[in-house]
Amino acid sequence: MVVARHSTLCSRKAVGVRTLAKSYVGKRLSDVPTPAFLVDKQIVLNNCQNMLKKCAELGIKLRPHVKTHKTEEAALLQTGGQKKCITVSTFREAEFFADCGWDDILLAFPLAPFHIGRAKSLADHISTFHLLVDNVDSATALAKSPIPSGKASWSVFIKVDTGYARAGVRWSDTEMAVAICKALQPSVKLQGLYAHCGDSYHTSSLTEVSAVRNRTAERVVKLGEELVQRGFACPIISIGSTPSMSASVNAEDHKVLQKLNEAHVGNYVFYDLQQASLHSCSLDDVACRVMTRVIGHYPHRKQMLIDCGFTGLTKQGLNANKFVAGYALFENHPNLKLIEMSQEVGKVEGVDGNLDFDQYPVGTELLLYPYHACATASQHPVYYIHKDGLVEEEWKPIRGW
Amino acid sequence: MVVARHSTLCSRKAVGVRTLAKSYVGKRLSDVPTPAFLVDKQIVLNNCQNMLKKCAELGIKLRPHVKTHKTEEAALLQTGGQKKCITVSTFREAEFFADCGWDDILLAFPLAPFHIGRAKSLADHISTFHLLVDNVDSATALAKSPIPSGKASWSVFIKVDTGYARAGVRWSDTEMAVAICKALQPSVKLQGLYAHCGDSYHTSSLTEVSAVRNRTAERVVKLGEELVQRGFACPIISIGSTPSMSASVNAEDHKVLQKLNEAHVGNYVFYDLQQASLHSCSLDDVACRVMTRVIGHYPHRKQMLIDCGFTGLTKQGLNANKFVAGYALFENHPNLKLIEMSQEVGKVEGVDGNLDFDQYPVGTELLLYPYHACATASQHPVYYIHKDGLVEEEWKPIRGW
Numbered sequence: 001m002v003v004a005r006h007s008t009l010c011s012r013k014a015v016g017v018r019t020l021a022k023s024y025v026g027k028r029l030s031d032v033p034t035p036a037f038l039v040d041k042q043i044v045l046n047n048c049q050n051m052l053k054k055c056a057e058l059g060i061k062l063r064p065h066v067k068t069h070k071t072e073e074a075a076l077l078q079t080g081g082q083k084k085c086i087t088v089s090t091f092r093e094a095e096f097f098a099d100c101g102w103d104d105i106l107l108a109f110p111l112a113p114f115h116i117g118r119a120k121s122l123a124d125h126i127s128t129f130h131l132l133v134d135n136v137d138s139a140t141a142l143a144k145s146p147i148p149s150g151k152a153s154w155s156v157f158i159k160v161d162t163g164y165a166r167a168g169v170r171w172s173d174t175e176m177a178v179a180i181c182k183a184l185q186p187s188v189k190l191q192g193l194y195a196h197c198g199d200s201y202h203t204s205s206l207t208e209v210s211a212v213r214n215r216t217a218e219r220v221v222k223l224g225e226e227l228v229q230r231g232f233a234c235p236i237i238s239i240g241s242t243p244s245m246s247a248s249v250n251a252e253d254h255k256v257l258q259k260l261n262e263a264h265v266g267n268y269v270f271y272d273l274q275q276a277s278l279h280s281c282s283l284d285d286v287a288c289r290v291m292t293r294v295i296g297h298y299p300h301r302k303q304m305l306i307d308c309g310f311t312g313l314t315k316q317g318l319n320a321n322k323f324v325a326g327y328a329l330f331e332n333h334p335n336l337k338l339i340e341m342s343q344e345v346g347k348v349e350g351v352d353g354n355l356d357f358d359q360y361p362v363g364t365e366l367l368l369y370p371y372h373a374c375a376t377a378s379q380h381p382v383y384y385i386h387k388d389g390l391v392e393e394e395w396k397p398i399r400g401w
Numbered sequence: 402m403v404v405a406r407h408s409t410l411c412s413r414k415a416v417g418v419r420t421l422a423k424s425y426v427g428k429r430l431s432d433v434p435t436p437a438f439l440v441d442k443q444i445v446l447n448n449c450q451n452m453l454k455k456c457a458e459l460g461i462k463l464r465p466h467v468k469t470h471k472t473e474e475a476a477l478l479q480t481g482g483q484k485k486c487i488t489v490s491t492f493r494e495a496e497f498f499a500d501c502g503w504d505d506i507l508l509a510f511p512l513a514p515f516h517i518g519r520a521k522s523l524a525d526h527i528s529t530f531h532l533l534v535d536n537v538d539s540a541t542a543l544a545k546s547p548i549p550s551g552k553a554s555w556s557v558f559i560k561v562d563t564g565y566a567r568a569g570v571r572w573s574d575t576e577m578a579v580a581i582c583k584a585l586q587p588s589v590k591l592q593g594l595y596a597h598c599g600d601s602y603h604t605s606s607l608t609e610v611s612a613v614r615n616r617t618a619e620r621v622v623k624l625g626e627e628l629v630q631r632g633f634a635c636p637i638i639s640i641g642s643t644p645s646m647s648a649s650v651n652a653e654d655h656k657v658l659q660k661l662n663e664a665h666v667g668n669y670v671f672y673d674l675q676q677a678s679l680h681s682c683s684l685d686d687v688a689c690r691v692m693t694r695v696i697g698h699y700p701h702r703k704q705m706l707i708d709c710g711f712t713g714l715t716k717q718g719l720n721a722n723k724f725v726a727g728y729a730l731f732e733n734h735p736n737l738k739l740i741e742m743s744q745e746v747g748k749v750e751g752v753d754g755n756l757d758f759d760q761y762p763v764g765t766e767l768l769l770y771p772y773h774a775c776a777t778a779s780q781h782p783v784y785y786i787h788k789d790g791l792v793e794e795e796w797k798p799i800r801g802w
Contacts, residue, residue, distance in 0.1 A: 033492065033519075033802045067744060089745050091434065109745060110706065112696045114764045118434075134697060137763060166743065167697055167706055198743070295513045296535060296568055305511065305568055311779050312802075316716055342567065342599070343468060343775055344490050344510060362538060363515045374744055378712050379779075381801040400782040401434045401713070 024384060024391045029291065030365065032391060035312030036291045037380035038367070039270070039395070041077075041387065043287035047268050048077040051245065058249065058257050063087050063106060065240065065266025068374045070397035071383070072100055074269050087240075087264040091118050096398040098126045106130040108194065108264060110159055110167045113141035123148030123155075130191055134159040134168045136176075139183035153187050157194040157236070162219040163212075164198040171195070171219035174226045181232040192236025192261065193227075195220040200243040206279045213244035214256045221259045238262035242271070246280035272373035273321040273329055283323070288383075289331060289367040290376060295345070297357050302349060304360060308368065309344040311379055317371025324351065331367040338368070425785060425792045430692065431766065433792060436713030437692045438781035439768070440671070440796070442478075442788065444688035448669050449478040452646065459650065459658050464488050464507060466641065466667025469775045471798035472784070473501055475670050488641075488665040492519050497799040499527045507531040509595065509665060511560055511568045514542035524549035524556075533595055535560040535569045537577075540584035554588050558595040558637070563620040564613075565599040572596070572620035575627045582633040593637025593662070594628075596621040601644040607680045614645035615657045622660045639663035643672070647681035673774035674722040674730055684724070689784075690732060690768040691777060696746070698758050703750060705761060709769065710745040712780055718772025725752065732768040739769070 024032050048064075055062040064078035067089035075086055075097070084104040088094045094107050103126045111119070111131045123129040129148070133139045133156050142154055158180055161168030169176045184190055197216040203209045216239050227234045237260050245265040249257060270288040271281040292308035313328060323329045326337040327346075335355075340347040349355065360366075370376035377383065377397065385393035425433050449465075456463040465479035468490035476487055476498070485505040489495045495508050504527045512520070512532045524530040530549070534540045534557050543555055559581055562569030570577045585591055598617040604610045617640050628635045638661050646666040650658060671689040672682040693709035714729060724730045727738040728747075736756075741748040750756065761767075771777035778784065778798065786794035 035802060109708075110697050112694070112708075112763045114694065135763075165699075165702060165704075166748065167699075167746065170701070293513070293515065296511050298566075298568075300571070301566060303566075307510075307513075310715075310717070310776060314711075314715065315776075316711070343779075345568065347567065362513045362536075375711060375716075378744075401436060 023394060025394055027391050029386050029389050029391060032384055034291050034293045035308040037377060037383045038289045038291050039383045039385045040287050041385045043285065044074060044269055045077055047271065047285060047287060051265065051268050052080055055263055060260050061262045063262050063264045065264050066093060068266045068269050069377055071395040073395045078269060090401055092401050093398055094122055098122055104128040108132055110134050111138045111142065113138055116141060116145050120148055123151065128155065130155045130157060132157050132159045132194055133180060136179050136183045139180045143184055143187050147187055153189040155189050155191055156184065157191050160193050160195040160220050160223055162195045162197065162216040164196060166198060171223050174223065177223055177227055178230050181227060190232060190234060192234050192238060193220050193224050195239045197239055197241040197244045200241045203278065206247055209243045209247045209278065210253060213247060214253055217256050217260055236261045238264055240264035242267040242275055243278045243280045267374060270373040273317065273323060273369050273371045277322045286369055288370065288373050290370055292366050292368060294360050294362050294364040296362065299357060302353065302355050304348050304355060306346045306348055306366060308346045310341045311343055313341065313368065313370060314375040314379060315341060316375050321371055328368040328370055331369060333366065424795060426795055428792050430787050430790050430792060433785055435692050435694045436709040438778060438784045439690045439692050440784045440786050441688045442786045444686065445475060445670055446478055448672065448686060448688060452666065452669050453481055456664055461661050462663045464663050464665045466665050467494060469667045469670055470778055472796040474796045479670060491802055493802050494799055495523055499523055505529040509533055511535050512539045512543065514539060517542060517546050521546065521549055524552065529556065531556045531558060531592055533558050533560045534581060537580050537584045540581045544585055544588050548588055554590040556590050556592055557585065558592050561594050561596040561621050561624060563596045563598065563617040565597060567599060572624050575624065578624055578628060579631050582628060591633060591635060593635050593639060594621050594625050596640045598640055598642040598645045601642045604679065607648055610644045610648045610679065611654060614648060615654055618657050618661055637662045639665055641665035643668040643676055644679045644681045668775060671774040674718065674724060674770050674772045678723040687770055689771065689774050691771055693767050693769060695761050695763050695765040697763060700758060703754065703756050705749050705756060707747045707749055707767060708745065709747045710742045712744055714742065714769065714771060715776040715780060716742060717776050722772055729769040729771055732770060734767065
């Protein structure tokens with residue numbers, strides 16, 4: 001069977017229907033199509049200022065991670081206005097920020113030899129581009145590669161696994177770290193060590209979060225000291241995770257943390273239900289919501305539908321937060337529970353089994369706290385930055401790889 | 402504390418680093434950055450031809466759903482090359498296709514009164530735009546709204562709930578359907594009834610899928626006949642879901658299905674692990690994969706990392722398919738299991754607890770069958786269409802709302 005000859009693909013004739021380019025800046029939030037990712041800029045600013053202040057007080061340089069939002073606008077709030085000193089999670093992010101004139105970029109993704117060509121393009125074009133290595137093969141491959149244009153060397157951090165068991169050299173495996181240091185010479189400069197305390201997400205109290213953070217710091221500091229003893233300069237010792245860097249620091253903690261030089265932390269920009277459940281923040285610190293609207297009532301099963309499905313929220317976090325059962329928390333409506341989602345709609349029930357439909361006429365706008373802001377933000381091609389019910393800005397994140 | 406004055410946002414200076422606009426058409430698949438959403442166009446074509454043929458044999462018009470891929474290219478394969486007669490899931494999709502010159506578009510999303518302005522813009526600009534209603538309020542609001550330019554009336558289907566319990570008028574609630582028909586008059590034309598047999602996803606055998614499909618058809622046909630008896634023309638009776646329309650049709654089934662006029666079905670374009678688990682297809686019919694690469698070995702815990710996290714696959718489908726435990730199936734590597742994902746990386750173990758690291762050197766390309774193609778495709782800004790190891794086309798889906 002032969003398929004019919006295809007019509008020509010269009011080049012967006014724009015026959016008059018609204019297009020993707022339509023801007024809502026200056027419009028009311030109530031004009032914005034739903035589901036919509038809303039960001040309260042003042043809260044983002046507060047979160048960013050607090051993290052900058054905290055790191056300054058600890059004497060730790062903040063190298064904020066931009067993976068949660070992937071926008072220049074939020075990155076500038078994280079850095080306090082400077083277009084430098086950030087952490088990214090993908091080459092695409094690194095290239096986007098480099099293209100936009102940012103510098104001193106750390107790609108916090110384990111380097112594999114096949115990445116080196118793309119890494120060189122980046123390193124050729126900005127002053128400082130740091131990579132992450134966690135094995136001898138990658139270190140060797142990098143050391144053998146042509147040094148980027150105008151540079152004296154490549155620049156790397158060694159990724160250290162302090163217990164999270166995802167990527168990294170085990171903190172106790174000094175010999176492996178030494179072998180990597182040897183493999184890097186002479187054409188790769190070791191900046192230091194990088195540890196992500198992802199195990200802080202597996203805790204159930206602030207005390208445990210602090211314990212994970214301090215343990216992470218102690219382990220990575222110890223490995224750094226051992227490398228120095230073995231003759232390898234290792235000036236920067238860094239850790240990061242939003243729970244660990246959001247938890248308070250007492251005098252005892254301070255003694256541990258003062259040996260660190262750098263922190264890489266990202267989710268705090270928006271925070272989310274997961275972070276609030278981990279006591280990293282209060283609900284008032286959560287800067288983002290998914291706005292959705294009621295689209296139908298089904299009284300015979302005591303349910304209503306909203307126009308937010310998994311493409312607007314993701315299915316992460318079912319029953320995983322401490323505030324409400326279901327996939328997310330409805331702001332100011334503790335009796336609402338999002339029990340199920342398909343691609344574009346969500347099913348809502350009452351926590352107590354009942355719904356007062358008169359309270360939620362079709363068209364009612366509802367705001368969802370997402371469980372995982374990094375995941376939810378990545379579903380949205382635009383973030384609506386609002387104040388006093390108006391859209392002040394639209395932020396458009398970079399996507400893809 | 403006052404944040405420093407912000408540097409100016411860039412307008413993508415393109416300092417020489419690769420940008421989003423880079424095309425891989427004509428390049429080898431092995432040049433494509435991972436994770437990457439790969440599509441085998443021949444399989445898509447086969448799936449599309451098979452569905453066209455099946456519907457033709459049943460005497461049912463196929464109105465394919467484009468929500469799985471959201472591209473013109475795949476939609477043209479679904480329609481057999483005509484830029485008309487499709488189903489969409491969002492206004493954004495409808496607007497995109499309308500802008501591209503498509504016509505006869507059904508927005509299969511329950512209409513709420515607040516949608517009517519946007520619906521009118523669409524209906525003003527194409528010849529035929531159908532809406533879906535499932536309650537009297539929406540029907541009334543539409544009937545009271547100005548009729549689109551150059552049209553004799555609005556055009557709607559009534560959404561029928563045949564047991565799935567998501568949206569729709571219950572199939573047994575004739576009075577509700579009659580009330581809607583009355584509310585639509587005189588300015589809205591009823592095209593017919595629309596039922597989605599989503600309950601076919603809750604089955605465990607082909608027999609059950611066929612039973613759900615036939616029951617759906619019987620119920621929606623019955624409601625249609627009752628409306629006719631009550632004096633309302635209801636020419637089109639439609640059902641759809643990929644499991645139900647993929648299941649085979651015997652003589653007995655045919656008697657039931659011949660009373661249908663239209664089918665709206667979408668996932669079959671790509672199929673996925675969920676559909677293969679439901680016997681809608683074989684694994685050979687699955688047209689999409691996520692290509693990923695091995696980025697690290699961790700022999701002390703018998704694990705390796707791949708460069709596909711939840712942003713490249715989604716977390717849907719853990720242990721939910723019949724082919725392998727974990728989040729997805731690795732093509733040709735039945736011993737690999739994707740046990741965990743964070744934003745950009747995935748953790749892989751052996752099904753038998755062991756991994757032969759020599760078989761998977763860093764850089765090895767692996768192909769993942771996604772559990773839910775609609776969800777996974779929506780994570781990717783570009784689909785790489787390949788043949789004989791080369792990228793032939795890049796398809797760029799529409800996103801957002």
